[in-house]
Amino acid sequence: MKLNERGLLIVLSGPSGVGKGTVRKALFQLPNHDLVYSVSMTTRPPRAGEVDGVDYYFVSKKEFLDRIENDGFLEWAEFVGNYYGTPKDKVEEQLMEGKEVVLEIEVEGALQVREIMKDAVFIFLVPPGKKALYDRLNVRGTESETIVLERMQKAESEFSLAHKYDYIVVNDEVNNAADRIMAIIRAEHAKTERTIHNYMKMIGE
Amino acid sequence: MKLNERGLLIVLSGPSGVGKGTVRKALFQLPNHDLVYSVSMTTRPPRAGEVDGVDYYFVSKKEFLDRIENDGFLEWAEFVGNYYGTPKDKVEEQLMEGKEVVLEIEVEGALQVREIMKDAVFIFLVPPGKKALYDRLNVRGTESETIVLERMQKAESEFSLAHKYDYIVVNDEVNNAADRIMAIIRAEHAKTERTIHNYMKMIGE
Numbered sequence: 001m002k003l004n005e006r007g008l009l010i011v012l013s014g015p016s017g018v019g020k021g022t023v024r025k026a027l028f029q030l031p032n033h034d035l036v037y038s039v040s041m042t043t044r045p046p047r048a049g050e051v052d053g054v055d056y057y058f059v060s061k062k063e064f065l066d067r068i069e070n071d072g073f074l075e076w077a078e079f080v081g082n083y084y085g086t087p088k089d090k091v092e093e094q095l096m097e098g099k100e101v102v103l104e105i106e107v108e109g110a111l112q113v114r115e116i117m118k119d120a121v122f123i124f125l126v127p128p129g130k131k132a133l134y135d136r137l138n139v140r141g142t143e144s145e146t147i148v149l150e151r152m153q154k155a156e157s158e159f160s161l162a163h164k165y166d167y168i169v170v171n172d173e174v175n176n177a178a179d180r181i182m183a184i185i186r187a188e189h190a191k192t193e194r195t196i197h198n199y200m201k202m203i204g205e
Numbered sequence: 206m207k208l209n210e211r212g213l214l215i216v217l218s219g220p221s222g223v224g225k226g227t228v229r230k231a232l233f234q235l236p237n238h239d240l241v242y243s244v245s246m247t248t249r250p251p252r253a254g255e256v257d258g259v260d261y262y263f264v265s266k267k268e269f270l271d272r273i274e275n276d277g278f279l280e281w282a283e284f285v286g287n288y289y290g291t292p293k294d295k296v297e298e299q300l301m302e303g304k305e306v307v308l309e310i311e312v313e314g315a316l317q318v319r320e321i322m323k324d325a326v327f328i329f330l331v332p333p334g335k336k337a338l339y340d341r342l343n344v345r346g347t348e349s350e351t352i353v354l355e356r357m358q359k360a361e362s363e364f365s366l367a368h369k370y371d372y373i374v375v376n377d378e379v380n381n382a383a384d385r386i387m388a389i390i391r392a393e394h395a396k397t398e399r400t401i402h403n404y405m406k407m408i409g410e
Contacts, residue, residue, distance in 0.1 A: 001377040172206040187392030
């Protein structure tokens with residue numbers, strides 16, 4: 001029996017290279033959940049096989065800028081000439097339907113969301129040590145030392161923002177991390193501030 | 206990998222008759238946990254088979270009153286001429302060892318603990334409706350109508366204290382309730398306020 005029927009907005013973030021995408025995939029593979037992945041909006045043209053409303057909402061630059069103007073995004077950013085953002089109304093629709101909307105985003109974007117969605121759940125995914133992350137950033141591709149160094153510096157500044165999150169989850173092992181996040185989702189649904197309203201209705205009957 | 210090594214004090218409470226004991230037993234039967242049950246101290250003489258330090262800590266009235274004097278209890282109460290209480294030092298020892306100490310107590314006692322243990326986790330177990338509880342109170346034994354009525358009134362006043370707890374867990378089905386409580390324990394361990402200290406140490410290395 002669910003005392004809180006509204007879904008949760010789960011903001012999954014953490015330093016670059018920590019493995020947010022992998023953990024998110026493992027999370028979605030767990031049984032018995034109402035998780036959905038938030039679909040971003042972009043001005044980038046669709047690539048072969050990409051479906052509007054599934055991979056992205058593809059919109060014109062004008063549409064995107066109008067939406068920014070009308071506070072229509074939870075967060076947005078420009079990246080090599082294209083805009084990317086999380087449309088507020090789409091997320092709200094899914095929350096109303098009782099879906100847990102998972103937003104897997106960079107640290108900077110997450111902190112934008114914090115300002116707007118006070119009742120979202122902010123999870124900071126961290127590596128089991130700095131060295132683990134640096135090793136990963138290094139082996140990721142064939143990038144030059146300069147790029148690896150830049151990434152490390154970025155991660156360094158992101159590391160220091162953990163205190164702005166509700167939870168810190170160690171990605172020591174992907175399935176462990178996913179299990180911890182699922183426990184957080186279940187626990188958040190039982191929080192008094194989310195349940196007291198329906199509880200009062202229930203015992204009033 | 207556990208960023209928070211200290212155990213949690215889990216205060217499990219709720220209106221009389223909600224099934225705290227049954228849920229607690231189901232909780233302890235779940236796999237992979239460090240749960241321990243807090244042992245109370247009492248001035249009541251041991252019954253046949255009861256072991257000191259296991260069922261209760263059996264002490265003299267003088268010892269008990271001295272302990273009250275020295276703020277040695279998380280909560281205590283007198284009940285038909287005997288004293289019962291939760292010894293603070295014993296709980297603290299177990300928390301330091303990384304055990305999750307479960308305190309299954311009445312609503313009034315729980316609110317005493319709240320004052321002393323700011324970082325404890327307060328869970329309010331509720332029935333899936335008032336009727337369910339009243340039915341239970343009625344069928345429990347062969348008590349007179351007056352006693353059942355008294356219990357109902359007590360439950361009624363306890364119902365209204367849910368907002369003082371961190372979580373509200375519906376006891377619709379014992380195993381569901383136990384699972385929810387386990388999720389809460391896991392989530393609480395990941396809370397930033399409990400993990401940030403060790404996280405900072407970890408990334409400082």
